[in-house]
Amino acid sequence: MSVDNFSTASTSITGESTLVYQEASRRVQKEKGIRVINFGIGQPDLPTFRKIRNAAIKALDEGFTGYTSAYGIDELREKIASHLNSRYPSERPIKKEEVIVTPGAKTALYLAFLLYVNPGDEVIIFDPSFYSYAEVVKMLGGKPVYIKMRWTEENGFSLNVNELQEKITPKTKMIVLNNPHNPTGMVFDPREIEKVMEIAKERKVILLSDEIYDYFVYDGKMRSVLEDPSWRDYVIYVNGFSKTFSMTGWRLGYIVAKDKVVKKMAELAANIYTCPTSFAQKGALAAFDSLDDVKDMISLFRRRRDVMYEELKKNKWIRVYKSQGAFYMFPYVGDILAKTKMQVKDFSLKMIEEAGVTTIPGEVFPLEVGRNFLRLSFAVDENDIREGVRKINEFVTGLMKE
Ligand SMILES: Cc1ncc(COP(=O)(O)O)c(C=O)c1O
Structure with a gap:
C-alpha cells in the first residue's frame, strides 16, 4: 500500500x-x-456587515470558543426558523427542531447527499449546474443524471420540466434544484418550480432545493419550495449566510427538513465536523438584523x-x-x-x-x-x-x- x-x-x-x-x-x-x-x-x-462582525468579536471576547451542539446553537436555529416563517408564513411554521446549522451550504449539501445516496442511486441534476452537486453524488457511488436546460437569447434558460418525468426511474433518489441559479443567473418561472415540486411529490423523489441566492433577485418573483405546505414530506431545503451577508469565509449554512431528518443529519455531523464554528454562529445571530x-x-x-x-x-x-x-x-x-x-x-x-x-x-x-x-x-x-x-x-x- x-x-x-x-x-x-x-x-x-x-x-x-x-x-x-x-x-x-x-x-x-x-x-x-x-x-x-x-x-x-x-x-x-x-x-461582512458591521453588526455581524461586532457580534462575533463580542462572542470571542466573552470566551464563546468551545464546541457547540452538532445542530448549531439553539438561538440561531430559532432565529433561522422565525426568519423563514416571516418570509413564508404557514399554518404549520418551521420549528427549531427542523433546522440544523452547518459549516457552509456546501456541507449542508454534502450531508443531504450522504443521508440518501447509496451506490447505484440516481440523482437528477439540471445542466448547467453548480459543480459540487455531481461530484459529491459520484463520491458516494451515485450516478448524476442530467437534464439539459433549454436556452434562448430572448428568455434565457428554462428547466425543461417535460424531460423530468422521463428521466425518473426506480433508481432515482433525488432531484436537485437551485433557484436563483448559479451559473446562469436565472430566477426560474414559479410555474416551472411548481411543476418540479409536483413531479417530485407524485413520483416520491426527494427534492433537494438550494436557495442560497434567495435575496439576489432583480426581476421577477422567486418561488421557494418552502411555500408548499406539504414540504416536510419530500423537501430538503438548503440555504446559508455566505452570499446574502457576505460571509463566505465564515462557513455557515443551514438545512431545513422535517425533524426526524434533521436528527439523522446531526448524527452524521457529529462524526464529521462536530459542530459549526461557535463564535461565527454568534455573529450570524445578528445577520437577520442586517437586512x-x-x-x-x-x-x-x-x-x-x-x-x-x-x-x-x-x-x-x-x-x-x-x-x-x-x-x-x-x-x-x-x-x-x-x-x-x-x-x-x-x-x-x-x-x-x-x-x-x-x-x-x-x-x-x-x-x-x-x-x-x-x-x-x-x-x-x-x-x-x-x-x-x-x-x-x-x-x-x-x-x-x-
Ligand atoms: C449554488 C451554490 N450552492 C452552494 C454554494 C456553497 O456555499 P457555501 O459558501 O455556503 O458553502 C455555492 C457557492 O458558490 C453556490 O453557488
Whole structure:
C-alpha cells in the first residue's frame, strides 16, 4: 500500500472547480506584472456587515470558543426558523427542531447527499449546474443524471420540466434544484418550480432545493419550495449566510427538513465536523438584523448587472440574456468558439493570458450545455466591469479578425 493509492471516493472526482482559473489569474498577474480583472469570483465583494462582525468579536471576547451542539446553537436555529416563517408564513411554521446549522451550504449539501445516496442511486441534476452537486453524488457511488436546460437569447434558460418525468426511474433518489441559479443567473418561472415540486411529490423523489441566492433577485418573483405546505414530506431545503451577508469565509449554512431528518443529519455531523464554528454562529445571530444592508447590496448589484449587460450587448459576437438573479451573467459564446475552433476552457485561459480578464468557462458547470457559455460575476466594482468587458470585447474582436 502506498500513499498514492487513493480511495474510490476521492478518485471519482473528475470535474474542475473554478479554482483553476483563479490560479491562472494569479500566475498571469505575477508573471506579467499586470492587474487582472476578475469576473471569476463567486462571492460579494463587500465586507461582512458591521453588526455581524461586532457580534462575533463580542462572542470571542466573552470566551464563546468551545464546541457547540452538532445542530448549531439553539438561538440561531430559532432565529433561522422565525426568519423563514416571516418570509413564508404557514399554518404549520418551521420549528427549531427542523433546522440544523452547518459549516457552509456546501456541507449542508454534502450531508443531504450522504443521508440518501447509496451506490447505484440516481440523482437528477439540471445542466448547467453548480459543480459540487455531481461530484459529491459520484463520491458516494451515485450516478448524476442530467437534464439539459433549454436556452434562448430572448428568455434565457428554462428547466425543461417535460424531460423530468422521463428521466425518473426506480433508481432515482433525488432531484436537485437551485433557484436563483448559479451559473446562469436565472430566477426560474414559479410555474416551472411548481411543476418540479409536483413531479417530485407524485413520483416520491426527494427534492433537494438550494436557495442560497434567495435575496439576489432583480426581476421577477422567486418561488421557494418552502411555500408548499406539504414540504416536510419530500423537501430538503438548503440555504446559508455566505452570499446574502457576505460571509463566505465564515462557513455557515443551514438545512431545513422535517425533524426526524434533521436528527439523522446531526448524527452524521457529529462524526464529521462536530459542530459549526461557535463564535461565527454568534455573529450570524445578528445577520437577520442586517437586512437593510442586504437591501443596499442588492441595489448596488442590480446597477452592476445593468452595466455588465449593456457592455456585453455591444459585442456582436456574444449573445447575452440579462440575468435576473444571483450575481452572474452567462453569455453564449458558441459563435466565437465555432469560428476559432476553440474549446471554451482554452478561450477562457487565453483571455486571462492575453486580455487580463478572468471568466469561468461554462464547462466547469457540468455537463454539456455550459460548453458554449462563459460565467461572469458582477460582484465587482462598476468601473472594473466597464473596463473588463471593454477588454473582453477588444479581445474577441481581435480573435474574430485572425
Ligand atoms: C449554488 C451554490 N450552492 C452552494 C454554494 C456553497 O456555499 P457555501 O459558501 O455556503 O458553502 C455555492 C457557492 O458558490 C453556490 O453557488
